[in-house]
Amino acid sequence: xxxxxxEDQALLRVGLTRILEAxxxxxxxxxxxxxxxARALARExxxxxxxxxxxxxxxxxEGLEAATAVREARPAFPVLVLSQWVEPLYARQLLAGGEGSxxxxxKDRVADVDAFLAAVRQVADGGxxxxxxxxxxxxxxxxxxxxxxxxxxxxxxxLMAEGRSNAAIAARLVVTEKAVGKHTNNIFAKLDLPQAxxxxxxxxxxxxxxxxx
Amino acid sequence: xTDFTTMQILAPVRLGRxxxxxxxxxxxxxxxxxxxxxxxxxxxxxLALAILTVLCLALGxxxxxxxxxxxxxxxATAGLTxxxxxxxxxxxxxxxxxxxxxxxEVAALVRPVRWMRDPARWRNVGFLWFSAxxxxxxxxLPVALLTLPVTWLILAVTASGWIWLLLLVLSGPALVAWxxxxxxxxxxxxxxxxxxxxxxxxxxxxxxxxxxxxxxAETLDHNAAxxxxxxxxxxxxxxxxxASVGMNVGLAEKLVRTDPDAAAALLREARETTMxxxxxxxxxxxxxxxxxxxxxxxxxxxxxxxxxxxVPTSVAxxxxxxxxxxxxxxxxxxAECLANTVKHxxxxxxxxxxxxxxxxLRITVGDDGRGGADATGSGxxxxxxxxxxxxxxxxxxxxxxxxxxxxxxxxxxxx
Numbered sequence: 371x372x373x374x375x376x377e378d379q380a381l382l383r384v385g386l387t388r389i390l391e392a393x394x395x396x397x398x399x400x401x402x403x404x405x406x407x408a409r410a411l412a413r414e415x416x417x418x419x420x421x422x423x424x425x426x427x428x429x430x431x432e433g434l435e436a437a438t439a440v441r442e443a444r445p446a447f448p449v450l451v452l453s454q455w456v457e458p459l460y461a462r463q464l465l466a467g468g469e470g471s472x473x474x475x476x477k478d479r480v481a482d483v484d485a486f487l488a489a490v491r492q493v494a495d496g497g498x499x500x501x502x503x504x505x506x507x508x509x510x511x512x513x514x515x516x517x518x519x520x521x522x523x524x525x526x527x528x529l530m531a532e533g534r535s536n537a538a539i540a541a542r543l544v545v546t547e548k549a550v551g552k553h554t555n556n557i558f559a560k561l562d563l564p565q566a567x568x569x570x571x572x573x574x575x576x577x578x579x580x581x582x583x
Numbered sequence: 584x585t586d587f588t589t590m591q592i593l594a595p596v597r598l599g600r601x602x603x604x605x606x607x608x609x610x611x612x613x614x615x616x617x618x619x620x621x622x623x624x625x626x627x628x629x630l631a632l633a634i635l636t637v638l639c640l641a642l643g644x645x646x647x648x649x650x651x652x653x654x655x656x657x658x659a660t661a662g663l664t665x666x667x668x669x670x671x672x673x674x675x676x677x678x679x680x681x682x683x684x685x686x687x688e689v690a691a692l693v694r695p696v697r698w699m700r701d702p703a704r705w706r707n708v709g710f711l712w713f714s715a716x717x718x719x720x721x722x723x724l725p726v727a728l729l730t731l732p733v734t735w736l737i738l739a740v741t742a743s744g745w746i747w748l749l750l751l752v753l754s755g756p757a758l759v760a761w762x763x764x765x766x767x768x769x770x771x772x773x774x775x776x777x778x779x780x781x782x783x784x785x786x787x788x789x790x791x792x793x794x795x796x797x798x799x800a801e802t803l804d805h806n807a808a809x810x811x812x813x814x815x816x817x818x819x820x821x822x823x824x825x826a827s828v829g830m831n832v833g834l835a836e837k838l839v840r841t842d843p844d845a846a847a848a849l850l851r852e853a854r855e856t857t858m859x860x861x862x863x864x865x866x867x868x869x870x871x872x873x874x875x876x877x878x879x880x881x882x883x884x885x886x887x888x889x890x891x892x893x894v895p896t897s898v899a900x901x902x903x904x905x906x907x908x909x910x911x912x913x914x915x916x917x918a919e920c921l922a923n924t925v926k927h928x929x930x931x932x933x934x935x936x937x938x939x940x941x942x943x944l945r946i947t948v949g950d951d952g953r954g955g956a957d958a959t960g961s962g963x964x965x966x967x968x969x970x971x972x973x974x975x976x977x978x979x980x981x982x983x984x985x986x987x988x989x990x991x992x993x994x995x996x997x998x
Binding site: 454 | 823
């Protein structure tokens with residue numbers, strides 16, 4: 371897999387490059403500002419972009435805009451957005467297209483190297499990965515309807531919203547995959563969500579509901 | 584005319600004991616007649632300026648000529664009224680301040696708009712008409728009462744003819760009138776000028792409110808900028824470093840079995856980065872509110888500041904604990920001044936003195952460097968802005984060749 375990396379702080383750029391390379395992902399270009407990122411994203415030989423939200427020149431949301439722009443030009447091009455803090459509003463902007471292959475994570479998550487690399491692969495494979503912080507914010511914003519869910523169902527919903535498959539959820543909660551399947555069915559029924567077999571569509575449905583759209 | 588004689592001529596008007604005929608009383612009335620003559624003479628420039636003002640208004644915006652003319656007429660009026668304020672102020676033994684709205688900082692072509700809106704300028708125009716009409720008459724009266732008999736006297740002596748003598752005798756009452764009316768008339772004129780040219784309490788309050796609004800806006804801007812700076816410092820410094828520590832440790836964890844050496848190197852790097860992150864945090868905290876300021880107050884904090892400077896700095900700050908906002912503003916103001924000293928002054932030594940008299944905090948920051956400090960430079964302007972919020976003052980004395988003295992003053996009542 372070949373990746374473009376955009377991160378303005380040298381320390382983190384080096385760290386991320388090391389981690390991606392350690393996971394067998396080749397970083398073909400590591401840039402530190404928005405204009406260079408726009409140039410790099412035009413390359414045909416890349417499979418994924420890992421971008422920081424804040425980049426020079428203005429240090430606001432360049433990474434976010436670049437992700438939105440590249441996905442307009444190349445629909446469903448995988449982008450994983452990293453940030454030092456997550457903002458549900460930005461998550462909504464990233465998910466707006468509804469085509470998946472998008473990720474939005476706190477930089478802290480990178481410290482769990484294997485989970486981070488798994489997230490990169492998931493996004494590259496068309497999945498959706500959202501930081502638990504975003505999900506938590508969305509869940510707390512929609513707390514009332516969630517009262518209908520049991521605690522266990524809420525745990526499952528949260529993990530589902532983060533883009534995990536049933537197998538991953540089962541491993542995390544130390545239950546059987548069959549039990550997770552039962553929970554998800556209950557959740558979908560209680561929240562009036564369209565049933566979907568495909569992991570990503572399922573995630574998007576949950577997120578759309580959480581996001582109140 | 585020396586200062587001493589002007590002081591004499593413009594001594595305050597006293598209306599005491601008009602029935603005592605003394606040499607002093609005579610001298611006093613003679614000098615007041617002279618003043619009155621000057622008041623009356625002001626009729627000429629007043630009338631000219633009054634007419635020009637009417638012209639300005641007539642030509643005004645339509646032709647643009649009025650705007651150009653106003654550029655000369657309005658300052659000239661201000662000059663003339665300033666002179667009158669000084670003279671009348673002396674006679675009443677008080678200071679008469681104009682209280683104009685500020686117009687200096689806007690472009691010359693926009694200034695007439697400010698002038699049009701400024702009641703003090705309109706009162707100036709009113710004064711011009713007064714000075715050219717009623718004021719002229721009342722100021723001419725003492726002069727006329729005195730000069731008429733004197734004229735007859737001179738004529739009686741020089742030109743032969745009993746007619747002058749008769750007129751002289753008949754004009755006796757004029758002298759009596761002159762004796763009695765001169766002091767009250769001069770005083771009345773001075774009072775009228777004070778009423779027209781002095782600023783009213785309302786104007787003073789308006790100006791004060793304007794000042795407060797301005798300093799409030801500046802303070803808010805300044806605070807917002809500070810908060811943004813702190814946010815950036817945290818984001819680019821400690822937060823990024825801690826994130827990178829996490830990455831390194833995570834990677835080390837992954838490599839610990841396959842490549843222990845690389846893992847050890849990563850952990851060492853992580854440990855060093857942790858130190859840097861703590862350094863960053865410390866400097867951010869110091870930038871928000873130095874711990875030593877919280878612990879020791881202004882005196883201790885300035886002492887601590889001086890110890891860290893490359894220029895030998897003596898500190899004699901003897902102030903009690905003051906309210907935290909004042910301490911903080913004063914501390915950062917001193918820090919800014921000393922930073923300027925280190926950066927620009929090429930000084931061999933610097934000093935900070937401070938005292939508090941229960942009412943005002945006064946601090947002087949000085950150095951023996953090259954001088955020529957720019958009070959409008961960003962650093963010192965920032966200091967002024969900081970202290971503005973407290974109605975504080977900054978005075979910079981920095982002749983080329985030094986020494987530089989920056990005097991900070993902050994009113995502060997509750998110790």
